[in-house]
Amino acid sequence: MLKLPVEFKEKYEKLLGDKEATALFTAMNEESKKAFRINTLKNPIKLSYDLNKPIPDLRDAYYGEISGEDPEWVSGYVYSQDPAAMFPAALSGVKPGDRVLDLCAAPGGKTTELGEQLENEGLLVANEISGTRAKALRENIERWGISNALITNESPEALSPVFPGFFDVILVDAPCSGEGMFRKNPEAIDYWSQDYVLTCQRRQKDILNEAVKMLKPNGRLIYSTCTFAPEEDEQIVSWLVNEHDFSILDTGIKDERISLGHPEWSDNNPELTKTLRFWPQDGVGEGQFAAVLQKNGGNVEVVTKKSKKKKQKKNPLRLTKNEQELVAEVINQFNLPTSLSDWSKKAMVRNDHVFIPAIVLPEKTKLHIVNNGVELGILKKKRFEPGHQLAEVLGQLEQTCVVDLATLDDYQKYLHGETIKVQSDLRGFVLVSYSQMIFSFGKITGNGILKNFYPKGLRK
Numbered sequence: 001m002l003k004l005p006v007e008f009k010e011k012y013e014k015l016l017g018d019k020e021a022t023a024l025f026t027a028m029n030e031e032s033k034k035a036f037r038i039n040t041l042k043n044p045i046k047l048s049y050d051l052n053k054p055i056p057d058l059r060d061a062y063y064g065e066i067s068g069e070d071p072e073w074v075s076g077y078v079y080s081q082d083p084a085a086m087f088p089a090a091l092s093g094v095k096p097g098d099r100v101l102d103l104c105a106a107p108g109g110k111t112t113e114l115g116e117q118l119e120n121e122g123l124l125v126a127n128e129i130s131g132t133r134a135k136a137l138r139e140n141i142e143r144w145g146i147s148n149a150l151i152t153n154e155s156p157e158a159l160s161p162v163f164p165g166f167f168d169v170i171l172v173d174a175p176c177s178g179e180g181m182f183r184k185n186p187e188a189i190d191y192w193s194q195d196y197v198l199t200c201q202r203r204q205k206d207i208l209n210e211a212v213k214m215l216k217p218n219g220r221l222i223y224s225t226c227t228f229a230p231e232e233d234e235q236i237v238s239w240l241v242n243e244h245d246f247s248i249l250d251t252g253i254k255d256e257r258i259s260l261g262h263p264e265w266s267d268n269n270p271e272l273t274k275t276l277r278f279w280p281q282d283g284v285g286e287g288q289f290a291a292v293l294q295k296n297g298g299n300v301e302v303v304t305k306k307s308k309k310k311k312q313k314k315n316p317l318r319l320t321k322n323e324q325e326l327v328a329e330v331i332n333q334f335n336l337p338t339s340l341s342d343w344s345k346k347a348m349v350r351n352d353h354v355f356i357p358a359i360v361l362p363e364k365t366k367l368h369i370v371n372n373g374v375e376l377g378i379l380k381k382k383r384f385e386p387g388h389q390l391a392e393v394l395g396q397l398e399q400t401c402v403v404d405l406a407t408l409d410d411y412q413k414y415l416h417g418e419t420i421k422v423q424s425d426l427r428g429f430v431l432v433s434y435s436q437m438i439f440s441f442g443k444i445t446g447n448g449i450l451k452n453f454y455p456k457g458l459r460k
């Protein structure tokens with residue numbers, strides 16, 4: 001039995017009435033719902049999971065439990081996520097080519113969905129304030145095969161001067177009091193107090209004040225939390241409407257299991273019924289709140305200066321001809337997705353690392369960048385070694401230069417960092433897959449030994 005604070009129980013009895021509050025407290029003591037999403041960026045193959053329980057209103061999302069040990073997970077085919085938490089990114093309306101910011105992104109559940117919607121076109125800035133969490137964010141973005149993400153480890157205050165009025169869509173999945181996660185993470189109950197709820201509200205406003213500066217006129221803001229607290233949900237949305245001139249948009253979701261926002265828990269603005277509330281007793285998943293808003297930009301006529309044809313700036317970190325040849329020798333053996341097809345024009349080299357940036361930032365920009373675009377690999381004296389992220393990106397297409405590990409034992413040994421004897425006529429760098437799911441590079445030597453290139457930091 002969860003030990004819910006008395007003040008918490010009294011609060012929701014007052015807000016919901018005794019019957020609904022009892023239903024909430026009962027559901028909070030039941031098992032949480034497990035679910036996963038399938039990555040539509042990857043080369044489609046038949047997965048081993050039961051797909052008979054699709055989550056209504058979502059695409060490629062299913063109830064069911066998966067494990068971080070599964071080959072599907074290791075190779076970025078699936079992501080385990082609370083079903084209710086899948087909704088905010090699904091509602092974002094992102095289109096390929098948009099400029100999108102996920103401001104509180106780690107570990108990346110919503111970022112990976114936004115990346116899918118962009119289909120590797122446009123820009124995805126994924127920011128996380130915590131250094132350790134930013135590392136997990138990077139791993140998930142890489143595994144997902146996203147090639148157009150700039151990953152930053154910054155405070156919203158440091159980010160906003162770099163991107164004024166820049167984004168079409170911003171997702172703020174705000175740090176919150178986490179009431180909706182109590183049954184999944186009971187330790188969050190220890191932090192709870194009404195004062196803590198108000199501290200979270202202040203932090204949410206601070207974060208949103210910065211987010212607003214980075215949004216284009218008429219840009220869309222998706223705001224979500226995993227708490228039931230009206231102070232952090234409807235009241236924040238009302239504040240955005242009143243202080244920052246936003247309109248609340250219809251989400252288009254009509255599902256009896258998904259409740260609507262409560263105007264009476266805020267300033268009685270009837271538009272708040274366009275926001276969504278997920279309660280555990282309604283059976284979708286954990287507690288979640290989601291709102292889609294649009295910044296009212298008016299019909300501002302954007303005065304564009306008659307621009308002299310801008311001279312294309314020379315790429316200052318361009319590869320030399322010799323370096324290009326070394327890279328080409330390795331990567332031209334693979335089937336390259338469109339995002340990499342003209343890699344030789346876009347590639348840059350810094351400290352021997354060759355990458356295709358998601359965005360070229362001015363040299364003077366001082367941001368803590370965790371990764372920018374796709375790391376193709378590293379130049380070492382007279383050779384080029386392809387990088388792990390490239391393997392995950394190449395996993396989007398069917399490949400021929402690939403060795404499929406024959407047994408589960410070989411696969412587990414490879415994940416552990418061991419070399420494997422393989423039956424293949426291929427030599428040199430190859431992609432490595434298991435059950436047709438590409439998850440790494442390897443290098444086959446003359447005597448058929450597959451040298452291990454699975455990154456040390458990911459080995460199991």
Ligand SMILES: C[S@@+](CC[C@H](N)C(=O)[O-])C[C@H]1O[C@@H](n2cnc3c(N)ncnc32)[C@H](O)[C@@H]1O
Binds near residue numbers: 105106129133207
């Ligand atoms: C709810 S979690 C994000 C979950 C993530 N969107 C996902 O779907 O996987 C909120 C994140 O906000 C970050 N955060 C905490 N304080 C912050 C602040 N002041 N500004 C920005 N982000 C903050 C936390 O480190 C945490 O990773």
